Amino acid sequence: MDNGAVYNQTTELQREPQSKPCACACACTLHRLTPQRLLLKAAQALLSLLAFILEEIVESCILCGGLYFFEFISFSATFLSILILTVYCTSAYEKVEKDKLIKLDFWVTTVVGVLFFVASIVFAATSDKSSVETVAIVFGFFASIGFLADGIHFFMENRKVKENKVENTGNTQNTPENQPLNN
Numbered sequence: 048m049d050n051g052a053v054y055n056q057t058t059e060l061q062r063e064p065q066s067k068p069c070a071c072a073c074a075c076t077l078h079r080l081t082p083q084r085l086l087l088k089a090a091q092a093l094l095s096l097l098a099f100i101l102e103e104i105v106e107s108c109i110l111c112g113g114l115y116f117f118e119f120i121s122f123s124a125t126f127l128s129i130l131i132l133t134v135y136c137t138s139a140y141e142k143v144e145k146d147k148l149i150k151l152d153f154w155v156t157t158v159v160g161v162l163f164f165v166a167s168i169v170f171a172a173t174s175d176k177s178s179v180e181t182v183a184i185v186f187g188f189f190a191s192i193g194f195l196a197d198g199i200h201f202f203m204e205n206r207k208v209k210e211n212k213v214e215n216t217g218n219t220q221n222t223p224e225n226q227p228l229n230n
Contacts, residue, residue, distance in 0.1 A: 113171075119166075167187035
């Protein structure tokens with residue numbers, strides 16, 4: 048008499064069907080950003096990259112301090128904007144704290160926008176007025192406007208959210224939850 052079939056189900060290790068690793072681990076999703084913010088983030092990355100590339104094409108300079116400052120800021124802006132966009136659009140978003148990411152995004156975007164604007168002004172003041180330098184400066188100003196517009200847009204959204212929270216709380220002093228227990 049073979050009772051192996053009866054005991055196999057309870058004594059042998061049941062193997063689950065091998066699940067394939069999720070192909071979406073590195074998939075890009077664009078749903079975490081509003082269309083306006085996604086467009087601004089993409090424009091920031093593209094414009095700062097173009098400003099950096101054009102600055103690298105400059106063949107000679109007399110006063111190179113402005114050029115080097117613009118180079119550093121444009122590269123940093125490109126790197127940081129691509130990094131933040133990557134975090135928002137990949138599975139890395141689930142691995143970070145949302146509040147800290149949002150706060151970091153706001154401060155990085157705003158500070159980079161201000162520094163990019165200053166770097167564009169300095170580069171414009173110290174450039175040799177060649178056509179490549181002029182186009183790089185124009186893209187620098189466009190990129191700084193993109194960063195600053197994103198910072199302002201983000202600030203206005205958060206301000207609306209905070210105003211809505213204040214309006215919703217209203218006068219809650221007389222609600223039963225706020226009354227002493229021993230009345």
